[in-house]
Amino acid sequence: MDANGVKQHLLSKPLNSPQTDKKELKRNRLRRCKSAPLAEAVPQEANLNGPIQPSNSILRNLHPSFKRVAIILIFYLGIGTVCFYLVRNEIDGEKTNDLFDAVYFCIVTMTTVGYGDLVPGSALTKLLACAFVFSGMAIVGLILSRAADYLVEKQEILLVKALHLRNKVGPTEMLKEIETNGVRYKCVTAFILLLLLIVAGTTFLALIENLDIVDAFYCVCSTITTLGYGDKSFSTEGGRIFAVFWILTSTICLAQFFLYIAELNTENRQRALVKWVLSRRLTNVDLEAADLDNDGVVGAAEFIIYKLKEMGKISQEDISLILEEFDDLDVDQSGTLSGSDITLAQSS
Amino acid sequence: MDANGVKQHLLSKPLNSPQTDKKELKRNRLRRCKSAPLAEAVPQEANLNGPIQPSNSILRNLHPSFKRVAIILIFYLGIGTVCFYLVRNEIDGEKTNDLFDAVYFCIVTMTTVGYGDLVPGSALTKLLACAFVFSGMAIVGLILSRAADYLVEKQEILLVKALHLRNKVGPTEMLKEIETNGVRYKCVTAFILLLLLIVAGTTFLALIENLDIVDAFYCVCSTITTLGYGDKSFSTEGGRIFAVFWILTSTICLAQFFLYIAELNTENRQRALVKWVLSRRLTNVDLEAADLDNDGVVGAAEFIIYKLKEMGKISQEDISLILEEFDDLDVDQSGTLSGSDITLAQSS
Structure with a gap:
């Protein structure tokens, strides 16, 4: 989805860093174009459809976009919870607290996990569930394209800091490091987050829901991939409150991880192509x-x-x-x- | 994922078409660069990681890529079927024919529909299901990035032909039409395919599985979105054979439709940006x-x-x-x- 978001990312300030290359002086006469305004300089009027273009990670990751996604999500969950709370008597299955169940059902539906521990029992609730799963998918797509990237990039800086703890890198070198290995760090960050979420989920299911360790891990895998067979799910009140936050973050984290892998792949191919074009003999x-x-x-x-x-x-x-x-x-x-x-x- | 796949698509031959613009003569002196080789000319040696780059729709949609994906899919389903057939006694739930159930379970797992009408019943099968859902997701991603696009583009030409039946357009005009409105046609094509699949699925469930019409539609929605609550699913032998083909195509078709919508969005933003940059006053x-x-x-x-x-x-x-x-x-x-x-x- 954002194959060249990365490339854009790379351009931030590769040339402001001090370089003492012997070719530098010779090349300087050709370098003035660096003052050309980049796409970020586009004013709001040109911005017809929200943030200007997904390929520009700088614009995309600004706070407003994250905030807007959060508002849409809260709005969606609010409406969903009210709807499913009102029709709670037409929903069959293992019930705990009416309100928590409504939020939980909403999350399980929008992420397409669909355990089936709670199922719509009337024509009205079935059609309602259909409407909520389609709109939920669109919102998850929106989160994936905006907010998730923003959050991972925050963690990325921490990761680079941790890796270079001994070398004491300055902010400029760190930025450069992130620019060069951007997608690789994002992959690692998403993977670490994912591992943490898997461990948290497994531990929670084992301790609170009293599942044995294989069942807990199986339920975690079945959830984060949105498989949701439903033979193992969150059946206690506390479990469902935890599930609301955990399901949303872990499914998005896995999807984001897959997207980064695809991005890394694209970037590697793009680099191979650039290298080939540059090294090709001119005729x-x-x-x-x-x-x-x-x-x-x-x-x-x-x-x-x-x-x-x-x-x-x-x-x-x-x-x-x-x-x-x-x-x-x-x-x-x-x-x-x-x-x-x-x-x-x-x-x- | 392929936001600029479209842009690439547009370049095929915008200039070979006859144009009698008054600026044409004046501009000809600057046009010789059109003979520059495009990325397609890159030889196989530069092709380090399969087809060169997803942003190039011409390369991506060549037959070999489609063939390779089909081989991987068949290979995956083959191994999956053998595995789940061997452990069939450790799988609980509504069973029909052992072999069909194994293929069906494999498809329901890889697409993350996960009805839960068949569930792994032992630690071994649970871990096997975990392994198959992760690898299945990767394969679905591969199908989405390669083969689906190729198939939709084939249908796209039929659509354009049908729309311009009265005008009798030649192949050149038709190609130009597709180049200009590429993503829009893809959206419409994917949407029509999706509608056909929804109608086919609903009809099948109503007639063969004897569900009433709301339940049939609900089961279809729950399947194509990979929600899969599992209260309604394919429970007959014939139903499961149909499900194998129908689930795979319909889930991929919906995902592809969402991807095209995202692509359309990106393209519109990109066009707005290009328009703004070109109309901006130079200082x-x-x-x-x-x-x-x-x-x-x-x-x-x-x-x-x-x-x-x-x-x-x-x-x-x-x-x-x-x-x-x-x-x-x-x-x-x-x-x-x-x-x-x-x-x-x-x-x-």
């Missing part, structure tokens, strides 16, 4: 194809566009769209834009 | 920042890079990596690459 045919303005030589910018296209990062359509605007702005048709072009183009 | 500060080679004017290629960066499509890191290679190739340090530069760079 005269390439040179000719890369020569955008047809002047017989390939400038740095032309070379960059050619390679970006080869890497599959940009398409001919992207280029054509921008070229159209360039032609509109290039009033004197000199093939280059200068201050006077812009003044002329924008006054007309 | 002298922008001009200065875009002037990569510091010659006082902004060439077409420099302008493209600046705007691509503003759109968030590329990052400073992408640029730096390619610039490093450029500097290596630019042996005479003229700031441009010519045939002699390449000969020199590659002989040394």
Whole structure:
């Protein structure tokens, strides 16, 4: 889902770090483009559908997005609890406290765990459950795309700190470390969280619900994968209160872990492709194809566009769209834009 | 997962179509870059981890990828069926035919539907079920990222054909139509498939399993969302054979539908961003920042890079990596690459 969220993440400030590469001086003449505004600079007006684009992790992980998801979740659980509380007499199965059961049923339904220890017993409650499972899935998707990432990134910093405890890294080096190995750290963080949740769930089921250790572990696996056979589930009042929080976090944590694995895979392929494109021998045919303005030589910018296209990062359509605007702005048709072009183009 | 799979899709051949725009002639001098090889041209050697990258829908949807997923699925189901057939006496619940039950249990587990009409009854089978649900989830993820898309794209062409039956569109126009509205058509196709599967499932449950219509619909919803309370499930031999195929296709179809919705959302945001970046007024500060080679004017290629960066499509890191290679190739340090530069760079 956010395969290039990572790439975006990498760009934060790779060049502000002190480097004393011997090529540095030579390259400086080409580096001024770094002051180009990034997508984050887009104002709210362009923001037609909520936070601008999922591929931009900086925007996505701002507090407001997390807050909005939390509000939607609370709203959904509130309505769900009220609904299922009102129809509590039409729900069959092992019951404890009416209110807790309603919240528990809501969580078990929205995460698609569906133990079946509580089941709708009338046509109305069955259709209600159908409505809640579809909307619940959409909300879980929303949580996965926004809030979960935000929370994992917070933990990620702690992880990097812990790993480099002896080396005493500064905040800049730490940021750089996270940028380079971003997805790998996210995978590890999600995995550690998942292990903690598995241990917590198993311990709880063994101690409070009196299941033996295999049954407890089996119930945990059956829950976090949303399998929910339902032969083992939370049957005490205390168990169901715990379950409400534990089911939501653990199912999302596992799904997020799978997403990070997929992201890592994509990133590795992307890196292999970039490496191949960069190490490929250039031929005269390439040179000719890369020569955008047809002047017989390939400038740095032309070379960059050619390679970006080869890497599959940009398409001919992207280029054509921008070229159209360039032609509109290039009033004197000199093939280059200068201050006077812009003044002329924008006054007309 | 494949937010920019779509963008990639769009690039197939937007420029080979006949256009008689008045700007066309003027722009032709800048168009030669279209002969740049796209990512598809990457040879198998660079292909370290299977098909090169999920963001490239052309590569991803080739037959081999679909075939590989099918082989993995058959392999998984084969092992699963043998395992659960061997431990059939340790599985409790409503049984029909031993062999069909084993396949059915395998499918119900891997899709995380988990009705609970058949449940593992011993420590061994419980741990086996845990192992199968995790590996099953990974395989469903694989199917979602590869084969499902391929199948939907096949149907997509039929849909476009049906919609334009009266207009008699040629294959080129049809491809263009799909390129422009790609994700929208995919959403509609997945939705139609889903409706057909829901109708098929409900009809089957009502006729063969003798459920009343609300119960049948409830069981269908509970299955495709992988909720699987298990109060209603497939309990006849014929029902379970049908369930094996129906559960797998319908759960994947719903998941794919949700993915397309997310993709559509991302694409709309991306388009809004591109529109905003292109319509934004250029200032002298922008001009200065875009002037990569510091010659006082902004060439077409420099302008493209600046705007691509503003759109968030590329990052400073992408640029730096390619610039490093450029500097290596630019042996005479003229700031441009010519045939002699390449000969020199590659002989040394």
